[in-house]
Amino acid sequence: MHAFAALLDSLIYTRGRNAKLKLIADYLLATPDPDRGWAMAALTGDLDLKGVKPALIRALIEERVDPVLFRMSRDYVGDTAETVALLWPAPVVPVDPEPLSITQVVDRLRHLSRTEAPAMLATMLDRSDAEERFALLKMATGALRIGVSARLAKTAFADAFGLDVEAVEEVWHGLSAPYPELFAWATGTGAQPTVADVPVFRPFMLAHGLEDARVDLADYAAEWKWDGIRVQIVHVAGQTRLYSRTGDDVTGSFPDVAAAFAETGAVDGELLVKGDAQGGEAASFNALQQRLGRKMVSAKMLADYPAFVRLYDILVDGDEDLRALKWTERRARLEAFVPRLDPDRFDISQVIDAADFTALEGIRAGSRDAAIEGVMLKRRDSPYTGGRRAGLWYKWKRDPLTADCVMMYAQRGSGRRSSYYSDYTFGCWTEEGELLPVGKAYSGITDEELRQLDKFVRNHTTGRFGPVREVEKTLVLEIAFDSIHTSTRHKSGVAMRFPRIARIRLDKPAAEADRIATLQNLIT
Template sequence: MHAFAALLDSLIYTRGRNAKLKLVADYLLATPDPDRGWAMAALTGDLDLPGVKPAQIRALIEERVDPVLFRMSRDYVGDTAETVALLWPAPVVPAEPEPLSLAQAVERLRHLSRSDAPAALAAMLDRLDAEERFALLKMATGGLRIGLSARLAKTALANAFGIDVDELEELWHGLDPPYATLFEWVEGRAERPTAVDTPIFRPFMLAHGLEDARVDLNDYAAEWKWDGIRVQIVHVAGQTRLYSRTGDDVTGAFPDVAAAFAEAGAVDGELLVKGEVQGGEAASFNALQQRLGRKTVSAKMLAEYPAFVRLYDILVDGTEDLRALPWTERRRRLEAFVPRLDPERFDISAVIEADDFTHLEAIRAGARDAAIEGVMLKRRDSPYVGGRRAGLWYKWKRDPLTADCVMMYAQRGSGRRSSYYSDYTFGCWTDDGELLPVGKAYSGITDEELRILDKFVRNHTLNRFGPVREVEKTLVLEIAFDSIHASTRHKSGVAMRFPRIARIRTDKPANEADQLATLKRLVT
């Protein structure tokens, strides 16, 4: 456990990508099985310890220290695992002297029920130092937040053993932690693992932002960029899986889509929900959110939010891998593939017909459909390659909407922002002069602007509610957002999509901020 704890501590304080890659690679080369396998599972989000819940950890610490002290400390530190690790008292009876390995901790916790896990976890915490306790708690709750993505962790493994990261990515979802067969292969002790009968994930092809460039439509095809979630659907040997862009298996949340896809192959598309208002066309992202993040979905939800996939590309047809073909040929194959699918669950994203780029600009400018996020530009001769490759695909998002809103509440951030009030709730005025919250944002500002806003919060606090502060309603923030939708979950009746802070409007009085009615007129 000590080596894993040292790795996490180093990753938290290391900024550079290459430096992070080296830290993980060095750890994997120096650490024996199965510890390094469980470490990779934790770093990639593939470690599930269902018996351990954050509420149990809070209960454990509040049995051992003053609950008020813990809550005040948690508010100041901004991270439960770090707070508990530092406050955890030394046991009355000295703990076992032998060190606790990562594999021992995982194997013990992963087989325990929710009722038995707290006692086992407490016994482990008694045996560890503060750094090791932090690592154990982070791992147990699945919230590492150490500035390392799953893809970067896999890249580090690939670099350590001299293999291609895309090849590793394709094998990953056919293997289970602690990945013994994988490490045997990369170290030359066994043949490459195969996943012939497994619906494996293949890395998505991604796009660069177009920014101010222009392209020739003789070389590029244009499609709408739909506002859902990008998914890959794979069917092989009677099994169907849906994967998100990060490679997470989301089949459980969309069993209706999985059940309708029975053609051998792999396709890439946008997962959407049908909307009643638009006559069965795609509804807003707000509707799709009702089904995201669920392991199981009720019959009522399946009926109220019917999902479908608008297909962009085809990667595999039957057993034939098509990724090396140019986009034009893959498009022809996709058009031949789609009619074999259930039309209630699958359709194809149409190519936008435009005479030239200027014409395309005009078409894009007029698009305010609830489910349209912008335009995709795909080079006609491009193969399907994982990751972002310069010059092949571009995303051209529609211009954001903006509104002037008044800051109402602020909350401490997490990680490197835990010392600042960096999460802001803002509102707009009703016709009766009441200020109602319309959104929350924490991105879009520079470090200098963060310090300005943090100082405002501290100097203009009206009330405190745990980690949240209510502030004087005097500061206006210009908020940029992609779209806005009706919402019964919010008192204001609206929900913003991707709100971020565009600028601080110190020049504008709070009573001149936007009216809620203005936002409601933008609802799609």
């Protein structure tokens, strides 16, 4: 664990991408199997130790130190793992001095039940120094948050062994940690893993924002950008898997979709939920959220929120890889492929018929469908390439909605914002004059605005509830959001999609902030 702890510590304090790549690559070259495989699983988010949850860690530390001291320290530090690592007391009874390895940690924790995990985790923490405890807790909870994406970790792996990162990404999700086949291939002691019999994930093609540019529709096709979650569906050798944009396997959350896809191939589309059990139109993202993140889906959930996929592209048809073809050729193949699928579960995203870009602007401006997020512009001769490539695909999100809201509560952020009150809950007025929360935001502001809002919170606090501060209801924030939906979970009855702070309205009295009825009129 010591070497892995040193790696995490170095990554936290390293800013440059190339420097981070070298740190990870050097670690992988110097570390034996299977430790380096488990380290890669931790760095890429593929390590799941189900017996260890944040509540367990909080319970362990509060048994050993004053709970008030822990909570105050956590509030100041902004990270549970770091706080516990620093506060954990030396054991009263001497413990085994032999250092722990990553493999020992994983082997002992991944098969434990939640009742067995506390004693084992406590023993490991007793055997570790502060740096090792930090690494152990980060790894155990699966929330490293050290500025390293899964893609960057895979790039570092490829750099370390002189491999093509796209070839690594191609087979990654068909393999299991600690990836013995991958390291055997990397070190020249084994063959390259293939995709012939495994439904592997292929990197999504992504888009740049359109900004203020205009394109010629003779060169670009326009499609709606649907407001669901992007998925890739792969069927090979009798197996079907659904992958999210980040490559996570979400098949378990959508067994109905997986069961309906039995054609050998791989497609790219938007996972949506139908507006009602009999209709075919897409419901808002709020309906889809009822299905997200569930490892077990009940029959009632399947019936109440039937999922379907609106297809954008086809990557593989049978055993033929189509990604090198032009978009126009792939589109023709997709249109021939879709009729072979269950029409209740799959349809195709239609191309928008617009004479020119000016006409497209009018069509986009007039659309407020709850399931439409904007417009995609795809170069007609573009191949399907992983990642973002300049000039090929653009996303043109519709203009955000805005509302003037009153700050109600604030909470400290995490990471570099842990010293500031940077997470704000805001509300709007009922017709009776009651202020009810309608959302929470922490993005959209500059560092100077952050300091300004932090100062307001500290000088206008009226109540304290653990880490939360209630403030005087006098400051208006203009909130931008993509859409708004009915919500039974919130007392206000509404929920915003992607709220962020557009500006601080020092010029506007709180009494003149928007009413909830105004927000309800924006629901589509």
